[in-house]
Amino acid sequence: xxxxxxxxxxxxxxxxxxxxxxxxxxxxxxxxxxxxxxxxxxxxxxxxxxxxxxxxxxxxxxxxxxxxxxxxxxxxxxxxxxxxxxxxxxxxxxxxxxxxxxxxxxxxxxxxxxxxxxxxxxxxxxxxxxxxxxxxxxxxxxxxxxxxxxxxxxxxxxxxxxxxxxxxxxxxxxxxxxxxxxxxxxxxxxxxxxxxxxxxxxxxxxxxxxxxxxxxxxxxxxxxxxxxxxxxxxxxxxxxxxxxxxxxxxxxxxxxxxxxxxxxxxxxxxxxxxxxxxxxxxxxxxxxxxxxxxxxxxxxxxxxxxxxxxxxxxxxxxxxxxxxxxxxxxxxxxxxxxxxxxxxxxxxxxxxxxxxxxxxxxxxxxxxxxxxxxxxxxxxxxxxxxxxxxxxxxxxxxxxxxxxxxxxxx
Amino acid sequence: xxxxxxxxxxxxxxxxxxxxxxxxxxxxxxxxxxxxxxxxxxxxxxxxxxxxxxxxxxxxxxxxxxxxxxxxxxxxxxxxxxxxxxxxxxxxxxxxxxxxxxxxxxxxxxxxxxxxxxxxxxxxxxxxxxxxxxxxxxxxxxxxxxxxxxxxxxxxxxxxxxxxxxxxxxxxxxxxxxxxxxxxxxxxxxxxxxxxxxxxxxxxxxxxxxxxxxxxxxxxx
Ligand SMILES: C[S@@+](CC[C@H](N)C(=O)[O-])C[C@H]1O[C@@H](n2cnc3c(N)ncnc32)[C@H](O)[C@@H]1O
Numbered sequence: 148x149x150x151x152x153x154x155x156x157x158x159x160x161x162x163x164x165x166x167x168x169x170x171x172x173x174x175x176x177x178x179x180x181x182x183x184x185x186x187x188x189x190x191x192x193x194x195x196x197x198x199x200x201x202x203x204x205x206x207x208x209x210x211x212x213x214x215x216x217x218x219x220x221x222x223x224x225x226x227x228x229x230x231x232x233x234x235x236x237x238x239x240x241x242x243x244x245x246x247x248x249x250x251x252x253x254x255x256x257x258x259x260x261x262x263x264x265x266x267x268x269x270x271x272x273x274x275x276x277x278x279x280x281x282x283x284x285x286x287x288x289x290x291x292x293x294x295x296x297x298x299x300x301x302x303x304x305x306x307x308x309x310x311x312x313x314x315x316x317x318x319x320x321x322x323x324x325x326x327x328x329x330x331x332x333x334x335x336x337x338x339x340x341x342x343x344x345x346x347x348x349x350x351x352x353x354x355x356x357x358x359x360x361x362x363x364x365x366x367x368x369x370x371x372x373x374x375x376x377x378x379x380x381x382x383x384x385x386x387x388x389x390x391x392x393x394x395x396x397x398x399x400x401x402x403x404x405x406x407x408x409x410x411x412x413x414x415x416x417x418x419x420x421x422x423x424x425x426x427x428x429x430x431x432x433x434x435x436x437x438x439x440x441x442x443x444x445x446x447x448x449x450x451x452x453x454x455x456x457x458x459x460x461x462x463x464x465x466x467x468x469x470x471x472x473x474x475x476x477x478x479x480x481x482x483x484x485x486x487x488x489x490x491x492x493x494x495x496x497x498x499x500x501x502x503x504x505x506x507x508x509x510x511x512x513x514x515x516x517x518x519x520x521x522x523x524x525x526x527x528x529x530x531x532x533x534x535x536x537x538x539x540x541x542x543x544x545x546x547x548x549x550x551x552x553x554x555x556x557x
Numbered sequence: 558x559x560x561x562x563x564x565x566x567x568x569x570x571x572x573x574x575x576x577x578x579x580x581x582x583x584x585x586x587x588x589x590x591x592x593x594x595x596x597x598x599x600x601x602x603x604x605x606x607x608x609x610x611x612x613x614x615x616x617x618x619x620x621x622x623x624x625x626x627x628x629x630x631x632x633x634x635x636x637x638x639x640x641x642x643x644x645x646x647x648x649x650x651x652x653x654x655x656x657x658x659x660x661x662x663x664x665x666x667x668x669x670x671x672x673x674x675x676x677x678x679x680x681x682x683x684x685x686x687x688x689x690x691x692x693x694x695x696x697x698x699x700x701x702x703x704x705x706x707x708x709x710x711x712x713x714x715x716x717x718x719x720x721x722x723x724x725x726x727x728x729x730x731x732x733x734x735x736x737x738x739x740x741x742x743x744x745x746x747x748x749x750x751x752x753x754x755x756x757x758x759x760x761x762x763x764x765x766x767x768x769x770x771x772x773x774x775x776x777x778x
Contacts, residue, residue: 156688190685214715215684233683233715242692243718262649262671269651269674269689270667273660276677280657404664 150210152237153199155189156245157182157268158254158261160199162206163237171206173198174254177264180506183271193217203227214238271506274408278504281409285432288405291398292423298395302327305388309334312381316340316373319364328392329353333361334385338378340365412496415508416489416515421470425493428467436501443497444468444490468493473519480529481522488518559621560643561611564590564597573600573608575642579669584638598642602765605636606699606726609765615773616758619695619722623647627693627716629680629708630700633659634666634673640697641673648672651690655679680708683715692716696776699726703733706745710752719778723754729768738768746772753777 151162151170159174175182175198188194195218203211203225210228212235213219222229241248246258255261306327314321317340324330332351337343343365348358403419410432413422428446429435435443447467465486469475474485492515499505564574574590574597581596583589588599602608611618620626624644631637631652641650650673654660660677667673678686680700696717698709709725717723727745729738746756754774762769 186688189688214687217684238687239692242687242690242716245691265689266671266674269676270664272689273664273675273677277657277660400665400668404661404668408661408664 149206149208150212151203151206151208152212152235153203154214154237154241155196155199156241157186157265158245158249159252160196160202161237161241161248162202162208163240165236167236167240169240169248171202172248172252173202173205174252177254179264179267179271179509182268183275183506186268186272187275189215193221195221200225212237270407271411274411275504275506277408283431284405285409285426288402288409288419288423289427289431291402291405292420292427295395295398295402295420298391298398302388302391302395305384305391306330309381309384309388312384314370316370316378316381317343317365317368318370319368320361323361323364327388331385331388331392335382335389338382340368340370410497410500411504411506412500412508412511413493415506415512416492416496417468417471421467424467424470425497432497432501436497438494438497440487440490440494443493444486477523478529481526484522484526485519488515488522558611558615558618560645561600561618562597564592564599573602573611574598575600575639576645578642578645578672582669584666585633585635598639600639605639606762606766606769606771607636607639607697607724609762609769610724610760610771610773612765613760613762614758615760615771617773619724620644620697621648624695625649625691625693626651626695626697627690627712628652628697628699629712630654630698631663631675632656632699633662636697636699637663637673638666638670641670644672646672649674649691651676651686651693653678653680653686680712683712687715690716692718694718694721695724696721697724701726701728701731703731705731706748710749713752713754713776717776719776721776723749723772723774723776725749725772725774727770727772728766729770738770742770742772746774749774 150165154161154163157175159172161172162170164170175185175196185196189196193215203222208227210230211222212230212232213222214231214233214235216231219229219231246261249255249261250258255264309331310321313334320330320333324333333343336351337347343362345358345362348361349355353361399420402423406414406419406422410422410426413425417425425443425446426432426435429438445466448465465474465482468486468489471489474482474489477485492511496508496511499507560575562574562576563571565571577589577596577598583598585604587601590597590599600608602612620640620643622643622645625648626640626644628637628640628650631654634652637650637652644650652663652667652673653676654663655678657677660675663675667675674689676686676689693716696709696713698705698712700708702708706725709723713723727742729741732741742759746759749756749772754776756772756774758773760771760773762771
């Protein structure tokens with residue numbers, strides 16, 4: 148009859164004997180949502196991991212030593228004597244050589260991937276616990292993403308002004324550098340045309356050939372000479388633009404963090420910024436969760452929708468979700484279908500986020516990607532324009548009809 | 558001291574610094590300094606007790622490149638971020654903190670640091686986070702609780718490797734306001750000795766932190 152020391156960990160359940168030798172183990176699924184569910188269940192109800200139960204059923208030991216008092220009762224039914232001892236043989240052995248055991252059991256292919264998964268687990272676990280303490284934090288994400296949009300508008304406005312202003316001195320730069328941030332950097336850090344040398348530009352991160360082209364243009368520029376005072380005033384503006392970029396970055400980090408906390412599944416599907424924009428258009432997470440997929444699909448396209456209702460023109464196929472890369476980068480005739488598939492997943496994601504907080508993001512993303520693949524192969528060719536009408540009665544038109552109906556009901 | 562640097566400014570002022578693991582990002586408003594292509598972060602001893610302890614004569618810093626640290630009372634990440642700099646990506650910092658408000662800030666810091674694991678949990682119940690961590694070489698405890706030495710001992714027994722180090726920040730006032738701080742530090746150190754620790758140093762953190770000290774102890778297992 149055997150006595151085993153049981154250790155439970157994110158990666159699975161491991162049993163060691165009295166000499167600290169590994170007897171057997173059962174791994175946990177490498178699935179973020181499932182593992183975090185197990186952790187929370189373990190913490191709140193003292194429920195052992197399913198992998199621990201499976202392991203003990205397999206080994207049928209006469210005695211089990213666990214680390215967690217709360218679990219003792221739960222193991223009683225297995226017919227073994229259960230005792231507790233923290234940092235027992237097995238726990239010591241396992242947690243001191245975590246990487247070794249994880250790799251030998253093939254939980255992860257290498258150390259890096261193991262830690263990256265453990266890192267994600269600790270974030271997800273912590274966010275799940277934070278969610279319980281969170282009230283109306285979706286509204287914070289909404290305001291923050293609106294601030295980002297305002298800042299973007301301001302950056303554009305200021306950048307246009309800066310370009311016009313600095314062009315009096317170095318007009319050629321305007322066409323050569325399209326990126327507003329880089330343009331502002333050049334003005335802020337270098338200022339005078341004479342300072343714009345190849346070396347200096349390379350220090351700002353430009354590559355050789357680009358730096359030499361710009362430096363050359365600076366030398367031959369037809370712009371007017373201006374004074375130190377003039378440059379300094381211009382620089383105040385470019386410094387402000389750079390500062391705005393920095394704030395924008397910090398806000399984007401913040402939005403990401405809040406979104407992963409309040410709406411992890413929507414965030415998994417469309418990323419934090421687009422996710423927050425959806426919440427913003429809906430008004431709150433709860434509002435979004437109440438919407439049918441067909442409404443989510445056209446959120447942000449209200450104008451076009453009303454126009455369609457009034458004039459009988461074609462209803463829009465997508466609103467803000469057009470920003471989703473798989474939609475705007477796909478050929479026109481696939482977009483509506485992808486938009487519908489995405490909206491359907493978003494509706495599920497929003498409901499889970501609003502009402503249970505479980506993480507099923509990975510599965511949703513996987514299902515969506517599969518559907519997008521299907522659409523891409525099935526509708527690889529553009530529909531022939533004229534024939535489309537004639538083909539209608541033959542089944543293919545069904546979908547089109549359904550679409551319209553939905554559009555009208557709104 | 559490994560991976561702890563001194564930055565000397567042009568006006569001659571010297572400050573502790575660590576190499577920034579998340580270049581471009583400052584954690585609590587500290588200065589970023591670029592030197593020979595590497596970015597350093599000024600380490601403010603008035604904000605971080607470990608920096609204070611180093612300046613006040615810490616003889617041996619067990620935290621170096623590759624060290625695994627279990628950090629109890631990670632708060633918004635001020636000291637944990639510097640420890641994350643020091644241990645680099647080979648090391649790990651498991652940061653346990655139980656106040657949701659500050660964990661939100663800790664998460665923002667940890668987002669940029671793949672070696673800093675944010676864990677919302679109560680240090681009194683290691684059973685919960687034992688599932689997420691590994692046995693550390695260093696246990697860092699700064700939770701400002703009256704019974705924090707007991708909590709530290711419990712966690713050491715739960716996780717700390719034989720020969721590993723405990724760094725315990727003791728705030729005299731949160732233990733007993735009526736006693737002299739020195740008396741309290743001695744009493745806490747005595748508790749550790751009874752539980753199989755070699756107390757190596759008791760560093761008074763004045764003037765960086767009044768009535769605080771850092772106890773450095775080696776765990777005999
Ligand atoms: C003095 S602050 C820590 C500052 C941090 N060590 C630094 O240097 O950046 C103490 C922290 O411990 C946390 N704390 C107190 N009791 C705790 C417990 N039982 N478990 C986890 N954290 C706790 C508090 O919420 C607070 O954030």
